Amino acid sequence: MQRAVEGEVAVIFISRRNGEDAAGYDAAAAAMDALAAAQPGYRGVDSVRDADGIGITISHWADTASAQAWRDHPDHVAIRNQGRARWYDWYRVTVTTTTRAYAWTRS
Numbered sequence: 001m002q003r004a005v006e007g008e009v010a011v012i013f014i015s016r017r018n019g020e021d022a023a024g025y026d027a028a029a030a031a032m033d034a035l036a037a038a039q040p041g042y043r044g045v046d047s048v049r050d051a052d053g054i055g056i057t058i059s060h061w062a063d064t065a066s067a068q069a070w071r072d073h074p075d076h077v078a079i080r081n082q083g084r085a086r087w088y089d090w091y092r093v094t095v096t097t098t099t100r101a102y103a104w105t106r107s
Helices: 022-037 063-073 074-087
Strands: 009-017 042-049 054-061 087-095
Touching: 009 063, 022 042, 022 074, 054 063, 063 074, 063 087, 074 087
Parallel strands: none
Antiparallel strands: 009 054, 009 087, 042 054
16 A cells, blocks of 8 residues: 655546456556556555446656656556546546645554
């Protein structure tokens, strides 16, 4: 789990997968995870999906410019278009700045 830091930008992506082309989706998701991790300002990602296909992914970025650069990355744009055409029934994106963050872990 990613620990958010005050002042970071969090991009919250909530979606419903339609169940089509699971192998293609998995390959694209792995490629996007690797590509995002290589981008300047990338701070990490948290992601979950339930049995009904509803998922929440939160990517963490150093600042707005880093998050926007990821949004506009040509490979990300191409995969986003494939997602709309093939893998998602819907999605919603919320971009916010972290004003307070903390974490707890059982030791």
